[in-house]
Amino acid sequence: xxxxxxxxxxxxxxxxxxxxxxxxxxxxxxxxxxxxxxxxxxxxxxxxxxxxxxxxxxxxxxxxxxxxxxxxxxxxxxxxxxxxxxxxxxxxxxxxxxxxxxxxxxxxxxxxxxxxxxxxxxxxxxxxxxxxxxxxxxxxxxxxxxxxxxxxxxxxxxxxxxxxxxxxxxxxxxxxxxxxxxxxxxxxxxxxxxxxxxxxxx
Amino acid sequence: xxxxxxxxxxxxxxxxxxxxxxxxxxxxxxxxxxxxxxxxxxxxxxxxxxxxxxxxxxxxxxxxxxxxxxxxxxxxxxxxxxxxxxxxxxxxxxxxxxxxxxxxxxxxxxxxxxxxxxxxxxxxxxxxxxxxxxxxxxxxxxxxxxxxxxxxxxxxxxxxxxxxxxxxxxxxxxxxxxxxxxxxxxxxxxxxxxxxxxxxxx
Numbered sequence: 340x341x342x343x344x345x346x347x348x349x350x351x352x353x354x355x356x357x358x359x360x361x362x363x364x365x366x367x368x369x370x371x372x373x374x375x376x377x378x379x380x381x382x383x384x385x386x387x388x389x390x391x392x393x394x395x396x397x398x399x400x401x402x403x404x405x406x407x408x409x410x411x412x413x414x415x416x417x418x419x420x421x422x423x424x425x426x427x428x429x430x431x432x433x434x435x436x437x438x439x440x441x442x443x444x445x446x447x448x449x450x451x452x453x454x455x456x457x458x459x460x461x462x463x464x465x466x467x468x469x470x471x472x473x474x475x476x477x478x479x480x481x482x483x484x485x486x487x488x489x490x491x492x493x494x495x496x497x498x499x500x501x502x503x504x505x506x507x508x509x510x511x512x513x514x515x516x517x518x519x520x521x522x523x524x525x526x527x528x529x530x531x532x533x534x535x536x537x538x539x540x541x
Numbered sequence: 542x543x544x545x546x547x548x549x550x551x552x553x554x555x556x557x558x559x560x561x562x563x564x565x566x567x568x569x570x571x572x573x574x575x576x577x578x579x580x581x582x583x584x585x586x587x588x589x590x591x592x593x594x595x596x597x598x599x600x601x602x603x604x605x606x607x608x609x610x611x612x613x614x615x616x617x618x619x620x621x622x623x624x625x626x627x628x629x630x631x632x633x634x635x636x637x638x639x640x641x642x643x644x645x646x647x648x649x650x651x652x653x654x655x656x657x658x659x660x661x662x663x664x665x666x667x668x669x670x671x672x673x674x675x676x677x678x679x680x681x682x683x684x685x686x687x688x689x690x691x692x693x694x695x696x697x698x699x700x701x702x703x704x705x706x707x708x709x710x711x712x713x714x715x716x717x718x719x720x721x722x723x724x725x726x727x728x729x730x731x732x733x734x735x736x737x738x739x740x741x742x743x
Contacts, residue, residue, distance in 0.1 A: 346581035348687030349592070352728035353555040357681075358588040378736050385733040386560040388680065390694040392731035398740040406743035444731055468673045468694065468714070475677030476560075478590065492592040492670065503743075512670070521552030529594035529646055531587040534580050538600040541608035541705075 341343050343484070357482050362528065365421045366489035367518030372427040372486065374400070377517075381478035385529070389475035391445040395466040396473035397509055397541040399430040410514065413498035425516035431477070432509040433470035435463055436497065463510070474513050481517055489516035559684050564730065566689035567623045569720030574629040574688065576602070579719075582682035589678035591671040593647045597639040598675035599711055601632040604612035612716065615700035620693050620716070627691065631702070633670035633679070634711040637665055665712070672714050683719055691718035 344359075346353050355361075377400065389395070394407060401407050411419050422428050438455035445451045455462045474490070481488040491514045499511040546553050546561075557563075591597070603609050609630060613621050624630050639681065640657035647653050653675045676692070683690040693716045701713040 343581040343584040346578065347585060347682075347685045349555055349558060349585075349685035350552070354585055354685070355550055356551060356677075358585050361588070363590045374742075376548065378739070379545040381736045381740070382545040383549060383551075383556055383560050384737075385739075386563070386730070387677065388565045388690075388692055390692075392733075394734050394739070396739065400740060400742045402742050428698070444734075446731075447728065464669070465694070467669060471670045471673030472677040472680075475589065475674040476681075478674075479559075479678075479681060480549075483549045483551035483556070488590075490590060490592075492667070526649065528588070528647075531594075532596050532646075534583045534587075537587075537598065538579070538583070538602060540576075540602045540604050 355480055356485075361482045362487065362520075364489050364516075364518070364520045366521045367425050367487070367489075367516065368521045370519050372517050376484055377427075377429075378487070380477065380484050383483060384473070384476035384480035387473060389469040389472055390465060391441055391448065391451045393437045393441065393465065393469050394444065394473065395433040395435075395470045396477070396512070397432045397434050399432065399503065401428045401430055410494075410499065413495040413502060414491070414514070415493035418493045422491070422514065422516055426515070426518040429436065429515045429517060430503065430511060431470070431474050431513045431515060432504060432511050433466040434509055435459070435466050437466055437510050438462060442525050460528060466510070467512070470512050474515075478515065481515070486517055487520045491515070558687075559681055563684045564689065564722075566691050566720070566722045568720075568723045569627050569689070569718065570723045572628060572721050574719050578686055578688070579629075579631075582679065582686050585685060586675070586678035589675060591674055592667060593643055593650065593653045594648065595639045595643065595667065595671050595673035596675065597635040597637075597668040597672045598679070598714070599634045599636050600679075601634065601705065603632055611704055612696075612701065615697040616693070616716070617695040620695050623691065624693070624716065624718055628720040629718070631704065631715060631717045631719060633672070633676050633715045633717060634706060634713050635668040636711055637661070637668050638651045639668055639709050640664060668712070669714070676715050676717075680717065683717070684729060687724045688719055693717070
């Protein structure tokens with residue numbers, strides 16, 4: 340427990356579960372991660388905020404050997420083996436056509452869809468930013484389920500997009516392996532920047 | 542409590558604090574948000590994972606009337622008044638030169654810096670993605686402190702960048718108001734997409 344743990348309302352045990360003890364994991368046990376667990380994670384983290392409630396994140400659960408192999412061909416070498424061995428791999432993507440649903444998702448501002456409809460670049464940036472917010476909620480949710488996440492951006496994006504999303508509507512964002520940690524545990528945590536290195540007061 | 546609450550390890554009370562009861566807030570009480578609280582939030586959420594441990598997120602705490610006014614001129618009209626009235630406004634940005642620190646932050650892969658050094662576009666995309674992950678951790682951290690967040694992307698990015706980051710090293714990501722909710726509470730929560738609408742199994 341650090342000297343700041345007690346300044347938060349969230350209990351120390353929950354702080355540990357989600358952040359302080361939680362670690363990115365490369366090696367998992369064989370214990371399966373059932374759909375019900377992913378549903379429960381989603382049911383929690385879907386409440387996280389996005390701009391205009393746009394919710395661009397989409398999840399492809401790669402459960403077949405075939406889909407896992409299709410992905411593996413586009414991963415960096417260091418990510419390949421651990422992904423093929425993980426009990427569950429989720430390919431996170433964003434829906435670049437999210438704006439079509441804004442009239443339902445954000446009815447209080449009927450003009451929201453028009454902000455995006457003719458601006459593919461603006462839309463893609465918004466989907467990337469808000470999809471990444473949701474990806475982070477998802478990582479937190481995996482930990483909330485008592486599991487470990489192994490998020491990876493080390494893959495050939497264009498290759499994955501051609502392989503899985505050939506119509507261009509979705510774009511790959513992140514690959515996340517999920518399961519229970521195995522073995523001797525992860526390598527030591529990398530150094531984190533101090534508050535005074537990342538913050539400034541104006 | 543929904544039928545999925547009990548499937549998670551995180552206690553129901555913490556689920557409520559961070560996701561189920563937490564809401565984006567527009568109107569806050571006058572209670573100040575001291576630096577110590579922001580430090581405590583950072584001390585928790587800095588542990589969240591980023592690619593190559595790159596940690597591109599930077600925080601500008603706009604505490605002076607002058608800095609708040611400088612920002613306000615670039616906000617959409619609906620975001621202006623609530624931002625000027627919030628007890629604390631944080632301008633979140635990303636450091637597009639994050640790669641220079643990778644030799645310290647990710648020593649296990651000495652070549653990491655070179656992946657980014659001559660590719661400004663790749664770097665900016667990585668900073669955006671990973672900065673957004675960290676922004677989401679920060680929002681969760683605000684809630685963990687018992688406070689409410691009002692994150693906003695409705696601002697003139699180019700204008701804010703010229704105003705605050707004229708040398709081009711940092712880029713504005715998100716503006717987040719922080720404080721204790723006031724008044725009759727937020728509007729009803731917007732509808733969230735169901736699991737079967739956002740997930741697919743391959």
